[in-house]
Amino acid sequence: MIKRTSFTTVIETYDIAEPLIKAIREHIKSDTTYQEFEWLVKRWKANPLKKKNSYFSCCNKKAINDGLRTFCLLIIPGSTTSLFTRPVNKVT
Numbered sequence: 001m002i003k004r005t006s007f008t009t010v011i012e013t014y015d016i017a018e019p020l021i022k023a024i025r026e027h028i029k030s031d032t033t034y035q036e037f038e039w040l041v042k043r044w045k046a047n048p049l050k051k052k053n054s055y056f057s058c059c060n061k062k063a064i065n066d067g068l069r070t071f072c073l074l075i076i077p078g079s080t081t082s083l084f085t086r087p088v089n090k091v092t
Helices: 002-028 035-046
Strands: 060-065 069-074 083-088
Touching: 002 035
Parallel strands: none
Antiparallel strands: 060 069, 069 083
């Protein structure tokens, strides 16, 4: 769960901070400063997130336009709440 919610933030933060981390290591003469952070980033980059289908991709979809906005009606089979609406810009 942590990887799914923080992947982009961790990777981008490391990419931005890497020159600083290298400078700190050189200045204090230590190769172990931020080593856990570097280890995590290398591990996550070697095994990036896979695209996951959204919860609603398995549902039947129908578009309704009320004149002001377009809604996507999601019919969830077997659900006690069978209709869910969400405004969308463009229905494909």
